[in-house]
Amino acid sequence: SLGIEGGDFALEFPTDSAHGDYATNVAMVFAKQLGKNPKELAEEIKTEIEKALPQEIAHIDIAGPGFINFTLSNTFFATELNHIKQKGELYGKSSLHTGKKILVEHSSPNLFKAFHIGHVMNNTVGEAITRLAKFSGAEVTVISYPSDISLGIGKAVYIMLLDGIEKMHSCATDTEKLAYLGECYVRGTKAFEESDEVKTRVREITKHLYDHTPSEELTVYEAGKEINLDYFKKIVERLGSHFDAFIYESEAGKVGQEIVESNIGTVFSQSDGAVIYEGEKVGLHTRVFINSEGYPTYEAKDVGLMSLKFERYNPDLSIFITDHEQTNYFEVVKSAAGEINPVWAEKTVHRTHGRMSFKGQKMSSRLGGVPLAATLIDTVVEEVKEKNPESTGISADMIAIGALKLAILRAKAGSNINFDPETSLSFEGDSGPYLQYSIVRAKSVLNKAFAQGLSPVFDETKEFGQLERHLTRFSAVVEKSITEWAPHHIAMYALELAHLWNSWYGNTHIIDSDKKVAEHNLFIAKQTAQVLENAVRLLGIEIPQSM
């Protein structure tokens, strides 16, 4: 009725709570087009809306250069708080992808190589995205893609044969076995560089592994692979992940090679004995898919992996997580894959994580220069126990991993994070333990009240403040995180909610002498704990019983 058409205006949550619950810039966007003063236009819109004001809106204000601010009514918040109570652990769950199938691949290890801090970052981001996918209403399958075949592994197997398999079996613990296998990888690489004889032998071994030729090397390799895989399963379980299936690089390699070879002349071309994809024609760079020795490179293997993913799971969306260094690399693979089968490229989403850099010298000295995942976690566990000697093994682990995970997830995935355990990994303020503590504290008060015969009762006539208002925004934050596949929005939301909760706690005598007041306070405490727990769970952070 005001003649407004087109244009880009927004309805948003104002950053300042004094500006109401929702705000729109619509008047400022269209003021020029209509030849009006933004504030006057805002007034006209306000008058128009007020003719049929829904009961969810308490009042409308015009502020600043022409913002229209909506303050929601208590009725709205009462309804929303009742939703939290009804939905419980499902509160905030979206239906964005209901009926769809989502495949997530993350934490892909390089067997025969150590599981290091980079894998922790990948796992943390991957697990959070997995949980977001599940909260989007989709049917989710989670897989990992272990690298189990390469020239590098051939080098490690060469050393294993040289030492004899007994050497590995004589290691007392799994940790020692892993350390030994890691050592083989390093020694193999060195031996390979130093002698042509070794090079020839390693190539032969690698060929046998690729072809699965029954041989001594295959036996040794299988034994090493099993130990590495067992360890992988253990450590990701400790981090809170479970995988439905694995697709091995050895499988993907074969499939990828066939696909690439059958598309030579169309998608790929031959050059210097290798099979390449000329990325320059689409503004990218050229990459080799099959090397001049006839082996598939990582590029061809990734094409094979995509093919297997769609063949086995037929997902509507296929998400995978890697280090951000692979961004440009994957653009090329995706472009080539898209020429073979457009669906693969359209439905594949690549998310990245950054690198963890260590600033403090203390960390590297304590960790001995090689930041293995387990060593990193153990170091943090020690700090937790130092802070609170009464922490049990399980809760100390949860707190340490929670601290690590939040340090990773509170930043936008893809950017590097600076990790200094002396300062950035604090247990106070914006931290994993702060979130955990907030929930534990809320549950503790609730339990104490139950023991006194009190239970939560909602008094819908109460005025609602910042805490209650923030609770009702959870669903919107979840949807934003799913749309962008960006877990850090959840992390920021959870930290702010925890802060509002602790602030409210400090100003409220929850178990008030007035029974009605106490019961209402308990209701708010309970819903807060619920929403906070839902958010923290989405991040893949566990909540200890006490801390």
Place this chain on the structure above:
RNA sequence: GAUCUCGUAGUUCAACGGAUAGAAUAUCGGUUUGCGGAACCGACGAUCCAAGUUCGAUUCUUGGCGGGAUCACCA
């Protein structure tokens, strides 16, 4: 050199083109016997530079400066 990415308080991170650029940490100063002080309250403190587009730019465009990544047979 080409392409991509990033540059925000001392430090670690936020901010869909919006209002007085938010937090945390560090530093300084506080917290009325009240349920968990890993907490709460307060003070101090920042958009790399220069143009442009816009009613409005940390955000978009262009050009610098400074990190990081990728650029043919590693994964």
